Amino acid sequence: MTQVSMTVNGGGVAADVEPRTLLADFLRSELHLTGTHLGCEQGVCGACTVVLDGRIQRSCITFAADCNGADVTTIEGFDDDPTMQELREAFSECHALQCGFCTPGMLTTARDIVLRLGDIDERALREELSGNLCRCTGYVGIVAAVKKVAAGRKPNVAAAVAPVTVSRFEGSRSRPASLLATNGPVTRSSAAAKAAPIGGSAGGTSIEERVRVAAPPEQVWSILSDLKRVVPCVPGAEITSLDGEDLVGKVRISLGPIKVAFNGQAKVGMDSSKREGWLTGRGRDSGQGSSAAGSARWSVIADGPSASLIAVTLTWKLSGPLAQFNRAGLVQDVVRRLATAFAENLEASITGAAPPRRKTTLGGLGLIWSVIKARLFSRQ
Amino acid sequence: MKSSAFELKHARTLGEATELLAGADGNAKVLAGGQSLVPMLNLRLARPKLLVDIKRASGFRELAADDKVFSIGAGWTHAEIEDGVLEDPTRGLLRSVAHGIAYRAVRNRGTMGGSLAHADPAADWVSTLAALGAVIVAQGGEEQPKRYAAESFVDGAFSTKLGESEVIAAIEVPRLSADASWAYQKICRKTGEFANAIGVAVLDQKAGIKRVLAGATSGSPALLPETAARLAEAGPGAACEIAAEEIRRVLPNLDIDTQELHAVAVRRALATLGGRQGR
Known part of the structure; x- marks a missing residue:
């Protein structure tokens, strides 16, 4: 528990809060100021907007423990505010509320707009209001109400800002070396392959990575056919048990602040005549509740008499919070880097000569970069 | 919806933040404005054991300038840049970009350094500072700060060159001339x-x-x-x-x-x- 004291609607409040308590939950559950509404709880809908130290902020993505000494005004604190009085009347006249869920946030944001920006045109007004969603879609009335109150007002940007001090710059003049690789590090062919679904993981997203190894295919395959050696090449992957074609294991992925550990089962198989191997499985992250189903397929193709191409295709399908969070391309980028690292690790495992390159998780890409830099350099 | 439990520590200096991060065995996250991190915590996509708050740390909001470079402390908010509270060395580019970041309520809390460290590929500062050829200055365990070229700072989605115990201290933005x-x-x-x-x-x-x-x-x-x-x-x-x-x-x-x-x-x-x- 953390002790906080803050001013809420003009009165002092002191309380012990858990660090994870959101300001919005603190206001609603502890102080019973239920005018602050919670819609999305991820900073998108604006229903929880309050004034914090003179600036509108989202109380659903602000921790109460992080507001020690702050001055908070919720919708309940604007009873005697002249601007809010005007807005209330205008909202009423213009039918700017239907169910009322978005209204506290709308009013708080609208007050900030008219005080800060004054009389702005409708396009700018709609843009400024775009961070507050009305689930009744009653925007016409809301915009009309705010416009009415804003009419004739002067802007007042940067009011009450302490003057800033700028010291003399004494840092380094030289620019640090830039690795001007604009699209990832490796000069290998890579395609967003719309691969045929493997082993029943239909409907997934799929990518392919290829890496060239300076060894003949027979030699490469002899190593790749050893599963105990192949699976750990998937960054963060561990085999718990391997019995025939049944594999039980774990994949940990660390991606910035996101850390997931999928525990799961897989079936593995191999066709030595085609120099092809595959793995199909599904797993679940117990902490987060995300689950993933996917497959990996790898094959060795001759590339001239003494070199080979290892082609790795990863196919996956996510569900749960991780899938919910996914924006187009992000997970694809992660899996692409996973595939790259897998191919890198396979190569390292085969050539054996390189320093330990194996990446344990996808967290620190720095290691991979150093390997790649060395490799590019040695080619020149 | 609520984050999983964590400990919250307020660092007084960036050095202290570095020490706290170094002692957390990879289970800590820096909290600046938190406008990208807290949604992830709320969704429980991220479950750090420790949050190191650096909002009030000394050295986080320094400004330094000469005729070629303007160094912006990482803790300045998007809204402060939008409002022109500090000088814009790029003749309007930074202000214009800041205005377009998320929504005012988010801009009032989110910081330039936080956005860079979070490294969402679609974030505005990632692209803007790379296009300007800015330099990202990070404080780590060593006495000398590390300097990263903005264009190669982000490795991929949510991945940067930043070490686990490094904290972005400032962003050095080159000054644009009147011809720019x-x-x-x-x-x-x-x-x-x-x-x-x-x-x-x-x-x-x-x-x-x-x-x-x-x-x-x-x-x-x-x-x-x-x-x-x-x-x-x-x-x-x-x-x-x-x-x-x-x-x-x-x-x-x-x-x-x-x-x-x-x-x-x-x-x-x-x-x-x-x-x-x-x-």
């Missing part, structure tokens, strides 16, 4: 949401800056050196002609329609630049 022109275009369906594509062009012949960039890719932003060279030699119209081809070459992993979306963003930026130069 810039343009920033982003394509998104709704105001304030993360962009699907970003196009940036900065041309300052006097300061030797000519850069064109395709941002909001699924990974790191992509500089377009050939388009930039063409822009400097033959103008925005000529640069427009080769932009799409260069994008296809430097971003081969993207689908064709996504490549085209990036080409549109870059061409729009170049066209805006042309319009500004004409004045």
